[in-house]
Amino acid sequence: MHPLYQGAHFLTAAARVEQAPLDAGREVAFVGRSNAGKSSAINALCHQKGLARTSKTPGRTQQLVFFELDAERRLVDLPGYGYAKVSVAVKLQWQAQLARYLELRASLAGLVIVMDIRRPLAEFDRQMLSWGLRRGLPILALLTKADKLKRGAVAATLAQIRREAGVIGGEIHCEPFSALDRTGIEPVQARLDLWLEVG
Numbered sequence: 001m002h003p004l005y006q007g008a009h010f011l012t013a014a015a016r017v018e019q020a021p022l023d024a025g026r027e028v029a030f031v032g033r034s035n036a037g038k039s040s041a042i043n044a045l046c047h048q049k050g051l052a053r054t055s056k057t058p059g060r061t062q063q064l065v066f067f068e069l070d071a072e073r074r075l076v077d078l079p080g081y082g083y084a085k086v087s088v089a090v091k092l093q094w095q096a097q098l099a100r101y102l103e104l105r106a107s108l109a110g111l112v113i114v115m116d117i118r119r120p121l122a123e124f125d126r127q128m129l130s131w132g133l134r135r136g137l138p139i140l141a142l143l144t145k146a147d148k149l150k151r152g153a154v155a156a157t158l159a160q161i162r163r164e165a166g167v168i169g170g171e172i173h174c175e176p177f178s179a180l181d182r183t184g185i186e187p188v189q190a191r192l193d194l195w196l197e198v199g
């Protein structure tokens, strides 16, 4: 158990970047298409069951959700818009909020892109990757639902993404993860510790 993440609690939700908490200290943001497994990953990393909502509450899905770790550190759950059943206009608006957050948020220290290991680097993921890298952020490709693949297939997917990351350039880390069998929790927490300057 990691006490910092175990102590994570809901701080506030913001529909617009301007409504976000004071832009001080350090925070790490999680993005992912709907159903990628982002809520489950945040809950597993924080050793909690109901922190990030795994059920899709309409309305909540379009807000930036801030979790406080301590006075100087936060995790942020960013809405994805992958499969969500909303109009194109709403998606574009939402996309603009994400872009603004990624561009403007000074305390943002790293970006975790949560992807289903069976369907990595979809268009949405590539968009987030490119926005994150443009900001000069370090990226963690969190490849979740690794329990769904055999070990060899996990290794092959990792190798493929690392190859692509090498071509793209920038700081891109990859970790296989499973909220179900708890694979990857410690290495991901260790990466967040570095970004959040823990210890």
Ligand code: GDP
Pocket (backbone or CB within 6 Å): 032, 033, 034, 035, 036, 037, 038, 039, 040, 041, 053, 054, 055, 144, 145, 146, 147, 148, 177, 178, 179, 180, 181
């Ligand atoms: P979100 O929309 O990205 O927040 O995704 P959720 O965390 O709500 O997960 C979407 C679905 O994937 C749910 O049915 C979860 O039970 C399932 N899921 C999430 N993580 C894992 C995992 O590590 N392994 C498996 N097998 N299923 C998972």
